[in-house]
Amino acid sequence: MTIAQPPVGDNLRERKKQHTRRAIHESALELVDENGLDGTTIEQICQRADVSQRTFFNYYPSKGAAALGLPETAISPETIAQFRQATGDLVPALCELVGEPADERLDRIRLKEVIHRRPELMPAFSQWMSGVREQFVQLAEERSGSRETALLAVTLVMAAFGLVVHDQSQNDAPAVDRLKEAVDRIAGVRTVKMVPPK
Structure with a gap:
């Protein structure tokens, strides 16, 4: 029996999403470590991660969640x-x-x-x-x-x-x-x- 593999495009899309999520998280964490939570803005995080604010909110609901790298879904x-x-x-x-x-x-x-x-x-x-x-x-x-x-x-x-x-x-x-x-x-x-x- 063969197991169907996901299309290559799906794998690439998922890798890009993971890369973007990681970039936002790492940027947020670095900035919060440097400036504290109150001293960090979502705009600064987006600039460092090279994403738009719309993209940011596709991945995280807040700068705190981004700094902690909390997943979108808690239960699979x-x-x-x-x-x-x-x-x-x-x-x-x-x-x-x-x-x-x-x-x-x-x-x-x-x-x-x-x-x-x-x-x-x-x-x-x-x-x-x-x-x-x-x-x-x-x-x-x-x-x-x-x-x-x-x-x-x-x-x-x-x-x-x-x-x-x-x-x-x-x-x-x-x-x-x-x-x-x-x-x-x-x-x-x-x-x-x-x-x-x-």
Whole structure:
């Protein structure tokens, strides 16, 4: 059996898109490192990347997203299909849904370094994450049959994701494993006893 290859033109077009995306990201990151987020304009990024502002907004919604190199789509169709076919408990499946794209589409180490160096970029990251949160909720609701359960489960996993992103250790385990560990740590707080007052 032979597998149909995409037309050469499609490959070239995709390579050009990736080149443009990378050029915008690198230009934005350099400028933000040099001048800070407030001291950088989209016009400056476009000039350095040699693209129009219209092209910029085809790839990124903001200069913060460009500096962080956040992908257009947080969840691939393949990952969504895997989640819809998954069996077992909801929260571990959500960790897979959130964690696998994080490994595939985000350079986690570089992302943490950039946010540590430029904490003013954290709101851009948070805004990006909130933009995909509803998609996670909708998928979780499909599998749980309950909007409330979906909201609670996604809230737990997203809180764990926040811990993973802010973790300053050199732990380079897969994001899925780190997410599951963070979920357990959050759940474990419920049983912590208070220290008696002195």
